[in-house]
Amino acid sequence: MGTYNDENPNALNADGWRTVLFDGFNGSAVDRDTWPVMYGGDSGNGGAFQWSNDDVRVGDGELTISMTDHGGWWSAGGLSQGWEGQTYGRFEVRAKVDPGQGTQGVLVLWPTDNVYPPEIDLLETPEGDRSKAHFTVHWDGGGGADHYEGQSFSLDTSQWHTYAVDWTPERLTYYIDGREMYSTTSNVPQEPMALGFSGWVSSDGQTWFNGGPDATTPAQVNLHVDWARISVADGGRQGGAGVQQAAVVQAEPVEAALEAALVAAPEEPPPAPAPVEQAAQPVDWEALAAQAMANYEATGQWFI
Ligand SMILES: [Ca+2]
Numbered sequence: 001m002g003t004y005n006d007e008n009p010n011a012l013n014a015d016g017w018r019t020v021l022f023d024g025f026n027g028s029a030v031d032r033d034t035w036p037v038m039y040g041g042d043s044g045n046g047g048a049f050q051w052s053n054d055d056v057r058v059g060d061g062e063l064t065i066s067m068t069d070h071g072g073w074w075s076a077g078g079l080s081q082g083w084e085g086q087t088y089g090r091f092e093v094r095a096k097v098d099p100g101q102g103t104q105g106v107l108v109l110w111p112t113d114n115v116y117p118p119e120i121d122l123l124e125t126p127e128g129d130r131s132k133a134h135f136t137v138h139w140d141g142g143g144g145a146d147h148y149e150g151q152s153f154s155l156d157t158s159q160w161h162t163y164a165v166d167w168t169p170e171r172l173t174y175y176i177d178g179r180e181m182y183s184t185t186s187n188v189p190q191e192p193m194a195l196g197f198s199g200w201v202s203s204d205g206q207t208w209f210n211g212g213p214d215a216t217t218p219a220q221v222n223l224h225v226d227w228a229r230i231s232v233a234d235g236g237r238q239g240g241a242g243v244q245q246a247a248v249v250q251a252e253p254v255e256a257a258l259e260a261a262l263v264a265a266p267e268e269p270p271p272a273p274a275p276v277e278q279a280a281q282p283v284d285w286e287a288l289a290a291q292a293m294a295n296y297e298a299t300g301q302w303f304i
Helices: 256-263 285-299
Strands: 017-023 049-051 056-059 062-069 074-076 078-080 089-097 103-111 119-124 132-140 146-154 161-167 172-176 179-184 193-201 220-233
Touching: 049 193, 062 078, 062 193, 074 193, 089 103, 089 119, 089 193, 103 161, 103 220, 119 161, 132 161, 132 172, 132 179, 146 179, 193 220
Parallel strands: 049 074
Antiparallel strands: 017 220, 056 062, 062 074, 062 220, 078 193, 089 161, 089 220, 103 119, 103 193, 119 132, 132 146, 161 172, 172 179
């Protein structure tokens, strides 16, 4: 079960870590200084849903990211630190995801320069019954090719849990509710990354989700986030602030570039790293960023 309102049962030992960001989402609106990027503009997941800022809300002590059925089409929200990331650190998020076939909630670390991979997923929940928590690390297998290694753990993710990753230059260590679940020294990202949260709606043909939403899927499915904490290791091992000079808007929804990979992501036992069979389409990030900047200058809003 678990509770919220900024609780943290089974907290990790904080010795050696210094908090640099905590948001309990206890106000009435998103703190856009902390979370400057909302995913928007283009459709997500090849048209399976539309990004919508209306699906991002703060109230009742939580951040709520929705996936919403509009009667024939779906929308979903996403929120990110954008370019305000850091290299290495401890990232902790207390969250739960409502059940709903064909939907998932995502907690993610994404490169601040918006050039993917790498990517670290603290949580993905492709099973509609929320029976598993998935942790995945993506890295550049050469020439920008997405390689990944995924882990999944039996867990009722529709209840409150705390998901955390310790990211050092040498190692990634993944925790659920203060318990170490997985650790690796391979393919550890070495560039600034930023924390984000998003919904995601599957299309009918995506086997990783067992297809899209169906008659059992509620009209609105929510990712609930009670709080998020970001820390750095004492001693200044962090790489400093993100690459603010490369103020690239989040031009592509978090999961879009790797959807082909995730569709085929294997279950337990953990797989050996494997190349993506179906490479994502090349994305001209600079053109997208320029377009986003032009849109921002014209309208005051970030979108592509
Ligand atoms: Ca809270």
